[in-house]
Amino acid sequence: MKILVCISKTPDTTAKVAFKDNNTKFASEGVQWIINPYDEWYSLVRAIELKEKDPSTIIHLVTVALADADPIIRKALALGGDEAIRINADSHDSYYIAAQLAEIAKQGSYDLIFTGKETIDYNGSAIGGMLAEMLGLPYISLATKFDLSGTTATAIREIEGGEETDELSLPAVVSCQKGVAEQRIPNMKGIMGARTKPLKVVEPIAIDPLTSVVSFELPPQKAGVKLVPADNPEELVRLLHEEAKLI
Amino acid sequence: MSVLIFIDHSDGQIKKSSLEVLSYGAKLAAQTGSEAFGLLLGTVTEDLATLGKYGIKKVYQVNNETLNHMDTQQYTNLIAEAATQLTAKIILFSNNLTGKAIAPRLSAKLKAGLVSGASALPDTGNGFIVKKSVFSGKAFANISISTDIKIISLNPNSYHIESGSGTAEIVQLGLTVDAAKTKLLSTQKASGEVVLSEAEIVVSGGRGLKGPQNWGMIEELAKLLGAATACSRPVADEHWRPHNEHVGQTGLAIAPNLYIAIGISGAIQHLAGVNRSKVIVVINKDPEAPFFKAADYGIVGDAFEVVPKIIEAVKKLKAS
Numbered sequence: 067m068k069i070l071v072c073i074s075k076t077p078d079t080t081a082k083v084a085f086k087d088n089n090t091k092f093a094s095e096g097v098q099w100i101i102n103p104y105d106e107w108y109s110l111v112r113a114i115e116l117k118e119k120d121p122s123t124i125i126h127l128v129t130v131a132l133a134d135a136d137p138i139i140r141k142a143l144a145l146g147g148d149e150a151i152r153i154n155a156d157s158h159d160s161y162y163i164a165a166q167l168a169e170i171a172k173q174g175s176y177d178l179i180f181t182g183k184e185t186i187d188y189n190g191s192a193i194g195g196m197l198a199e200m201l202g203l204p205y206i207s208l209a210t211k212f213d214l215s216g217t218t219a220t221a222i223r224e225i226e227g228g229e230e231t232d233e234l235s236l237p238a239v240v241s242c243q244k245g246v247a248e249q250r251i252p253n254m255k256g257i258m259g260a261r262t263k264p265l266k267v268v269e270p271i272a273i274d275p276l277t278s279v280v281s282f283e284l285p286p287q288k289a290g291v292k293l294v295p296a297d298n299p300e301e302l303v304r305l306l307h308e309e310a311k312l313i
Numbered sequence: 314m315s316v317l318i319f320i321d322h323s324d325g326q327i328k329k330s331s332l333e334v335l336s337y338g339a340k341l342a343a344q345t346g347s348e349a350f351g352l353l354l355g356t357v358t359e360d361l362a363t364l365g366k367y368g369i370k371k372v373y374q375v376n377n378e379t380l381n382h383m384d385t386q387q388y389t390n391l392i393a394e395a396a397t398q399l400t401a402k403i404i405l406f407s408n409n410l411t412g413k414a415i416a417p418r419l420s421a422k423l424k425a426g427l428v429s430g431a432s433a434l435p436d437t438g439n440g441f442i443v444k445k446s447v448f449s450g451k452a453f454a455n456i457s458i459s460t461d462i463k464i465i466s467l468n469p470n471s472y473h474i475e476s477g478s479g480t481a482e483i484v485q486l487g488l489t490v491d492a493a494k495t496k497l498l499s500t501q502k503a504s505g506e507v508v509l510s511e512a513e514i515v516v517s518g519g520r521g522l523k524g525p526q527n528w529g530m531i532e533e534l535a536k537l538l539g540a541a542t543a544c545s546r547p548v549a550d551e552h553w554r555p556h557n558e559h560v561g562q563t564g565l566a567i568a569p570n571l572y573i574a575i576g577i578s579g580a581i582q583h584l585a586g587v588n589r590s591k592v593i594v595v596i597n598k599d600p601e602a603p604f605f606k607a608a609d610y611g612i613v614g615d616a617f618e619v620v621p622k623i624i625e626a627v628k629k630l631k632a633s
């Protein structure tokens with residue numbers, strides 16, 4: 067079994083969201099970077115669990131990023147995974163990134179490719195689906211459970227108002243969200259071991275993005291909270307009914 | 314040239330989020346001087362002709378019951394084929410769970426630029442620029458699509474449903490349906506509950522509620538208001554509530570008209586997923602809770618005293 071786990075670096079969830087150069091770029095000065103939580107907590111941990119069940123499993127991590135992502139990749143390797151591949155390119159749109167990942171996926175003939183539900187910065191939820199199409203593979207979007215029995219996979223995926231259980235044959239692409247696995251903290255042995263795991267750097271292929279960011283903007287500020295005394299909650303109901311007209 | 318709108322359904326019913334996209338698509342067609350068509354894969358119990366009231370001229374249907382289960386490859390091939398036959402230049406989805414599964418596949422197949430999570434109509438004055446929410450609701454990005462065919466998925470609850478009069482012509486599309494590579498084994502549905510992503514009102518509880526045994530009042534208030542229930546991350550992590558209720562930066566991002574947060578501190582990661590709500594009400598015993606800064610209405614008080622009184626007041630209101 068060969069598993070490819072796609073990871074991405076994102077600003078820390080507490081990072082201040084601000085823009086520069088006339089609101090065309092994210093102001094990344096002083097921002098801490100983390101592994102995108104969906105990639106780290108769910109896809110990567112699930113891949114590691116599958117390897118724990120079947121130690122012959124090989125896990126490769128892949129990311130599209132410049133060298134400043136190396137600490138993030140090492141952190142992911144400290145959790146698990148046998149080696150990592152960094153495609154040496156700055157990020158463009160989802161299509162550009164998916165096309166780069168597809169190239170690596172084709173060369174490695176993986177049985178299973180995991181992505182996270184979305185990145186917490188661009189919230190595209192697009193890489194998994196694009197990658198599956200580029201590779202001509204079945205795709206399970208937003209899995210909340212994933213299991214293997216030989217080369218047959220069962221996945222539970224979220225649907226509006228419930229869940230469904232699907233069965234499919236590998237190879238396949240799966241995007242993971244909460245439920246698939248539980249967050250793990252790397253241990254000392256993992257951190258030490260990660261230093262010597264291979265991190266291959268490859269150059270990107272030529273791809274034209276299909277979309278581009280023109281500008282960013284921040285949402286309008288709230289006017290301020292209207293406080294209702296705790297001994298008169300009926301007043302809140304009146305305001306929601308008469309003023310906000312929502313109930 | 315046309316605007317093709319994907320119509321999503323389950324249990325024979327068209328989803329509310331698709332009615333939003335139909336309204337959005339009809340408006341966009343008018344804005345770009347083209348016609349809006351709907352596309353439905355599978356079967357529904359509703360009369361498709363009535364969808365004309367949302368401003369679309371025709372509804373194309375691939376009337377095949379096997380399509381009532383979505384397989385991304387099968388759906389993508391059919392939508393791509395329909396889009397080509399109808400020379401669709403703009404293809405629209407809801408950015409719901411189905412849209413998230415298919416729109417990216419279709420984008421790769423047609424090499425058509427995708428903006429997922431749009432929150433407003435595109436600016437077509439000079440180019441084609443779509444506003445979408447990014448950083449889990451902490452900001453917006455304006456994205457330009459440069460390809461001939463464009464795909465947009467619209468965030469649920471970000472465009473109002475507009476209906477007038479009119480009937481749509483129903484046209485059956487005789488497309489070949491390939492065998493699906495994913496097989497549906499079972500479906501588990503929580504019946505009768507309001508779907509969180511589509512809900513207009515959401516009542517949400519945090520760790521301040523102390524334990525799962527105290528959710529009765531949250532559920533009662535939600536039921537009275539026709540609302541969905543949600544929770545903060547630790548509440549789902551501790552299995553007080555199911556995972557699919559977890560909202561925030563690493564859960565579901567929602568934008569209801571009214572979000573009522575009870576015993577939730579308002580951490581930045583929680584706010585990220587809910588701050589697009591139109592009106593936010595916060596009930597928290599700590600006057601310093603950060604959530605008050607993001608709220609429209611608030612009560613500083615003990616949820617266990619305040620919420621039952623709110624329930625009584627809502628009952629009185631509903632009775633009057």
Ligand SMILES: Cc1cc2nc3c(=O)[nH]c(=O)nc-3n(C[C@H](O)[C@H](O)[C@H](O)COP(=O)(O)OP(=O)(O)OC[C@H]3O[C@@H](n4cnc5c(N)ncnc54)[C@H](O)[C@@H]3O)c2cc1C
Nearest residue numbers: 519520521545546561562563576577578582583598599616
């Ligand atoms: C990478 C990362 C991602 C995260 N993603 C998310 C996410 O997606 N969603 C999310 O929610 N969190 C997320 N978190 C966690 C977040 O930082 C907070 O820890 C979490 O939101 C706190 O949940 P809470 O408000 O329910 O609990 P607490 O912070 O414990 O707050 C409980 C609140 O209840 C109030 N309270 C207590 N008793 C009462 C009472 N009797 N009546 C009224 N009020 C009372 C308290 O004053 C307090 O404000 C994330 C954290 C990290 C690091």
